[in-house]
């Protein structure tokens with residue numbers, strides 16, 4: 146997915162930045178715990194279509210993101 150496009154995308158609920166989960170083809174908002182699907186390379190930015198992450202998954206993804214940022 147286009148990095149510039151990704152930088153423009155924000156969560157429709159909290160207007161926060163999203164994290165790309167390449168493996169799952171999802172855009173994650175760790176603040177709301179929502180995962181927006183990417184269908185055929187097109188992000189579906191609808192909270193009605195978003196998957197709700199469990200508290201556990203939310204923490205895990207937030208930690209992963211933090212580690213990634215440190216490494217970069």
Ligand SMILES: [Zn+2]
Pocket residue numbers: 156157158159160161174176177178
């Ligand atoms: Zn959000």
